[in-house]
Amino acid sequence: MDRLKNSAASALRGVSSHPKYLVGLSLCRILLGLSTTLYYVSNIPYRDFLWGPHSYSGFEAFKALTGDQHIFSLYALSDGRTWFNLVYFVGLAVSLAWTVLGSRSLTVVHVVFMTSIYHRNYTMWEGGDALTGIVLILMMGTTANAHFSPLAKRVRARLERRAGEPHLRTSLHNTAAVLIVFQACVVYAVSALWKVAAPQWQEGTALYYISHVWQYTYSSAFPQLMDSLVLTAIVTYFTIVVQLLAVPAALTSRRWFREAVVLGIAAMHIGIMAGMGLMTFGLAMMAIDAVIVRDADYEALLRRVRLLRERVAARRGDRKAAAEEPAAEELSAA
């Protein structure tokens, strides 16, 4: 019994003593913030039509929906145009501020605004919006500004002070971070399993068909490239393979494997953004990919980059010295 108690206490200490995934969550914040800010900015000229009081998605039906399903939305509080514009532009400002600063209180406010706008018009929902909604709710429990933020130094100092000591906030942070990684695993595993069972994905031509549906084609090069038997097969199978490998990548202790898979998934999303034009979707997906990579991986990556930079600098120095040598000899001879 004592052993059980001790191991439970040890597990609780493990989860509540040291915050993990700090770099990944900071990157996640920036990518997700870019995605939500882009969402607001790109729709400014069309905001009234999409979400306004006289939108094609009727206000009365929306109001009834919020009442029936207990959905909270700031847009439901009034059907005035001034209120609508106020909520929209404050939401945009909050999104921008959260991307830059990323404090926990700002995360909560951002969640309120984003949930409000997503629920205002469900007809436009896509996978990226659903994922952003879920991840933002989970991020309320995390410290997402320990890096890449003007507040980062202060936040890291605070984390240092309580490191090693069990803390409710740390427990909340680690749990939320693990849940984001779990959500990423669910997204890729479910998507990959559906694909594995599908004929067009099995025969390696799925990407050809998608590229010839004009609503999903953003670049004219995309359908042309997918007309090639070899290319369409490679890209189709690559999509399935990297999605299938996401779960082992999140669990493994082999850093190179995790980095390679996340790089592959990121490449897939860059392809989706360029070929299909799904910018907010691609950014939201890459945001959760960033959390799969652990802090130690980022540190090792940074060390490698530093080493590479030093080597390049050393080589440049050698070349410069070699170039200067004959000139110095000539000078001394003169």
Next chain:
Amino acid sequence: MTAPRAGTAPRAGTAPRAGTSRWRLLSMGLPPLLGLALVVMTLIVNAPVSPARTQAYKAVAPVADTYFRQSWMLLAPYSVDYNGEVFYQVEYENATGTHTTEPASLSRKMAGTAREIRLAPNRMGAVGLYLGVELGSLHEKQAAVDDARKKALSDFSGPQNELAALSEAAKTDTATVLSPLVDELHLDGRVTRLRAYYTYTPVKRFDDRHSPEDPTSEVFTDLGWFDYRPGAQPWTD
């Protein structure tokens, strides 16, 4: 109690420190417990359809469908292999009589609007897609009604009423989206009616991709003529 040095973790398996009460340590378990509940909910929502899943889903649906919506099929199991498109026509009258415009694509117009700024596409294309899906669903509903009729089922009024309600909703949505576009056409006369229909064009099979023959389009759903809605919210100010 003195604060521990930064970065020093207590050894696993040791007894709680004097300053860390048992209750405090237990409270640390609250977030993981909540997390576990969320994991279970996510697994239920994503599980394959089965009687057990259906039963469990009822319990989690209010939270899951509102704030943790999970839909990760992402172009699977069938990748989209057809082009669905909503076309429109406008009827207007002036001193010379009643005229009808040539059919034009509403879906392409909306997708074009969405792609005006290449690096930041807006959501107008999603509205076009939604209308396409809404009109396309009428085709399936009509097929269900026809099927029920063929089987001489005594009560097909239920599906038929549903079809009528869906059709009215599709007309209202299309009129609200289309009317502002018609206003921008500045037709030489008074607009009287609008018409919209949904076409289905399959993508050429992969093996026939180099064949010169284009696949033929089929009108899937025809909403017929419906009222123009003056004063509807313009697409943009």
